[in-house]
Amino acid sequence: MTHELNGRTAIITGAGQGLGRSYALALSRAGANIVVNDIGRGPDGRPTAEAVCAEIQAAGGKAVANTDSVSERDGAQAMVRDAIEHFGSIDILVSNAGIERNKSYGKSTDEEWEAVTSVHLTGTHYLCHAAWPHMLEQQRGRIILVSSPSGLWGNFAQSSYAAAKMGIIGLGTVLAIEGQRKNILVNSLAPIATTPMTEALLSPELAAKLSPDEVAPAVTKLASDALTTTGAIIVAGGGWFSSAHISLSPGVHFEGRPGPADLDARWEEIVSGDKSAPSGPLDPDTLQKMFVGD
Incomplete structure (x- = not known):
């Protein structure tokens, strides 16, 4: 056991x-x-949270099991309450809970959309919203919002899942902006791993290389007190660690109002990503500099 997070308390959904x-x-x-x-x-009917809690305790760690649903506001509040009542604080959130209802978009239903987004996106909101006042008061927090490569780049038959996962990145970006001055650092994680939700999609050879344990070091890093990064999107799997970025191409700036023919003539430049670069937010200050000047 190492000691870099001694005294800190984490909720992992x-x-x-x-x-x-x-x-x-x-x-x-x-x-x-x-x-x-x-x-x-589990197969024996025992809550899986209790089994993992027992595993942690057997290794000398401290843990408490919680079986509330993150898709309900009361459930998220109960998790935060458990953290504070048992351990005295809530310092780290890992919003990881998720489900899939994979169908091509035309065959999907509203009920399936609601089921997926209520766990991934609304559940992430409920958890963060329950913990946020405590983190503001203690002026410290680390939040890791689990997204997905499907949210960043899409995947067939995963419209609800991808929409929710990209929405999580949007939420994380705003929380990173709002939390930074209070030492609440918020980052997103897009893991690549063999899990009960992905194993049927992977070849046995690929599945063997993508253990969930290979992603966990990124979470430990993002939870650490020494962290200074916020607003990042970390991509991790199979021992590979990278970051994804929202980028902008240079684009085309027309003098005067362009017509359809003007856009047609420059369309390839507009949609090309060949010269794209990571971009900060297009907030009012940035737009002022772009269109008016310093």
Whole structure:
């Protein structure tokens, strides 16, 4: 066990299996107290959150199990309450819980859309909103919002999942802006791993190389007190760590109001990403400089 997170308390949702379990074990090994959240049950009927909690305790860590649903506001508040009542603070959030309802868009239903977005996007909001006042008061927090490569680049039959996962990145970007002055650092993580949700899509050879444990070091880094990064999108899997960026091409600036023919003549320059570069937000100050000048 290391000690860089000694005294810190983390909530990890969806921590009863797969990536969430790996995150919980890694943060516990770093010294954090863990609220293990999951609504699932194992083959023996035992809550998976309790099984992971027992695993942490057997290794000398401190953990408490929580089986509330993150898709309900009361459930998110109960997780934060458990963290404070058992361990005295809430310092780290890992919003990881998720489900899939994979169907091509034309065959999908409103009920499936609501089921997916209520867990991923609304659930992430509920969790962050419940913890945010406590982090503001203590002027410290680390929030890791689990997105997905599907949210960044899309994937067939995952419209609701991709929309929710990209929405999480938008939420994380705003929370990073609002939280930075209070030492609340918020980053997104797009993991690449073999999990119960992905294993059927991967070849056995690829699945063997993408253990969830290979992603967990990114979570430990993003949870650390020494972290100074906020607003990043980390992509991690198979021992590979990278970052994704929202980029802008140079574009074309017309003098006067362009007509359809003007856009047609320069369209390839407008849509080309060949000269794109990472971009900061197009906030009013940036737009003032672009269109008016300093």
